[in-house]
Amino acid sequence: MIAAALGATAGARLPSPSQAQAPAPPPAAAEARQIAHDAYFYAYPLVKNYLSIYQFALDPGGSQYKGPVNQVNNVARVFTPADTGVITPNSDTPYSFLILDLRAEPIVVTLPEIEPGRYYSLQVVDLYTNNVDYLGTRKDGNGGGRFLIAGPGWEGAVPPGVRRVVQLSTLLAESQFRTQLLRPSDLDRVKAIQAGYRAEPLSAYLGRPAPPAAPSIAYPPISDASFDPQFWQYANFLLQFCPPIPAEAALRARFATIGIEGGGPWPPAGLAPEVLAAVEAGGTEARQEIAQSLAKVTTSVGLFGTPEAMAGRYLQRAMGAMGGIYGNSPEETVYxxxxxxxxxxxxxxxxxxxxxxxxxxxxxxxxxxxxxxxxxxxxxxxxxxxxxxxxxxxxxxxxxxxxxxxxxxxxxxxxxxxxxxxxxxxxxxxxxxxxxxxxxxxxxxxxxxxxxxxxxxxxxxxx
Structure with a gap:
């Protein structure tokens, strides 16, 4: 069983997805509880990510709204206690947010050239909260440039003038620029740098006609109050934007045996009441385990990283999302x-x-x-x-x-x-x-x- 390998320690891993069970009829209550426990670890970062994405880009009337999807939205100040769209926010670097919808076509991002000695970055985070890549000081220096961010399945040639391509396995994503503020009087310089951040569809960058627009999405409202009661509805909504990667195909099929699958209704038709109750109990147990494991942690190392670094580390990824979502990978920042x-x-x-x-x-x-x-x-x-x-x-x-x-x-x-x-x-x-x-x-x-x-x-x- 997947959970048998997990326990409550920060070093626990799920077994290889190849060991997961193949699709089967709806399981009995005891097995459903175990599957839901494991699925909660897997899906918790997605739902936590969506809570921030919704506030930042999908709720124009909300207090944390920054601006539309696929547009750089600058916050020309450091965060204060009034900023509650993300937990444990950094107050060192004014943020600029870029929520990505990559269904129709890739997005070309521009970073301006900045002076040596100042840090800046764009952290590209997939829907699972993996740090897919970074643009800026550490990897690219401070010379700026253009970069292509593409979703799963994109196979085009690298466009002229683009330094490199970042490809994600999810169709929706969160990304954020951090621009170092050296002192309060330095804010005007930060604003000038932020004004140089750009995001445009690939077709616009190339001067070509845009492809057909992706279908509109009925984004379900989410809040702290609805997070737990509607968790599985949110999970199913979000999984449709996460095509299963080959290494997780069997794992996702196992989740589907209790109705946890992309775009599916919740609760699914035909799920016996005792099985539905077991699913809810498994999720509650998993949430408690995440919190208990997180209470023992003294460093961010192991909780945030690339998709490769976090492969199979579903408990750790969930701990990172609960304790400080959008934490940087260790080579970028240690916490x-x-x-x-x-x-x-x-x-x-x-x-x-x-x-x-x-x-x-x-x-x-x-x-x-x-x-x-x-x-x-x-x-x-x-x-x-x-x-x-x-x-x-x-x-x-x-x-x-x-x-x-x-x-x-x-x-x-x-x-x-x-x-x-x-x-x-x-x-x-x-x-x-x-x-x-x-x-x-x-x-x-x-x-x-x-x-x-x-x-x-x-x-x-x-x-």
Whole structure:
């Protein structure tokens, strides 16, 4: 059985899909529960992805709407507590969003040339939340260029003037540009860079007639409130945009035995009440297992990556989507995260003050930049505070106060640590705390584990 190989550990894998069962009549309740458990791991990232896609591009009346599909939609500011379209948002790099519908034809993306020393990227994420590829600083330098993004089955020649092709296995996708903001006064430069991001259909790029339009889609509304009650309806809706890859054909056929299949109705006709109840129970069990496994994680490594890196790692992919969807692959960014202090106690700003100290010469080793961001652990969103300070990052180093030995100590607490320490204060919620460190373009010593992030230490009771 697939789930027998999974357990609740971060290293668990599904067995090879070739071992999955062939299509069969509707199974008995016990087997249906097991199939649903496994299908929930598989489908959770798709539904979580759709929750953001819907808010960003499909709900014009919503508070998180950024703009239409297949268009670059710039947000010329860093994220604040008002931004709730994605959990654990980064507040270092203003975003530009490009939600992709690749059914009719590919999209040509343009990145402008930018100055050396500034980081920018386009993270291309398929509907499964795999990081299919990156455009920008790490892979392409800062010289800009044009790139083709194509869906499954596209077999055209590389168009003239296009540096390279990125091909996805899903017809819908999410992608986002990150543009480094060096300081608040730098925002106009970021806006100028964002103005150079372009997306156009391949036919328009080539100056040719457009192909027939893809059929319109009746996108079902989704919200946090409807996510769980309608999970399987959303899963079936989304799977129609994910043609089964050969390695997963048998796995998808197994899911279909209980009616979990692309474009199918939910609940499917003829599914016995006891089997339907077993499917719901299997999904609930899987969701709990994802959350329990995620609670043990201290790093993003293993939760985000390419389709090849994440092949078979359905639990890990679901953990990444639950804990911080759209996390970068390790070679792009590593995310040490904190839920516990050095003594293993849950971080809570209503009980304690905390410190995070970088000893002399031990700042995070990166080729781009690093940051430490504060979150409300209950909501996974940024924390409102009087300073409007949601993170401390490497561009702020000249303004930070040094310790007597030359190190840097950050103060993580709800109340001000005092005027003499306020430059190093990262305001915390008056309750459970979540802290994420971001290491953009990490150096080898981060990836091989020879540099480890410092622990968060308790610094007395909260005031």
């Amino acid at each position: 040490p995260n904190y839920a516990l202090d050095e003594a293993g106690q849950r971080l809570d700003g209503s009980r304690s003050n905390y410190t995070l100290t970088f000893p002399p010469g031990r700042l995070p080793p990166v080729d781009a930049f690093w940051s430490v961001t504060m979150y409300d652990a209950r909501t996974q969103f940024l924390v409102d505070n009087s300073l409007r300070r949601y993170l401390i990052n490497s561009s702020m180093l000249p303004d930070l106060k040094r310790d007597a030995d030359g190190g840097i100590t950050l103060h993580l607490q709800h109340a001000s640590p005092g005027a003499d320490r306020e430059a190093n204060w990262l305001p915390a919620p008056d309750g459970p705390i979540g802290v994420v460190m971001r290491l953009y373009l990490p150096k080898p010593e981060v990836l091989d584990g020879s540099w480890l992030p410092p622990a968060i230490r308790t610094a007395g009771p909260a005031r």
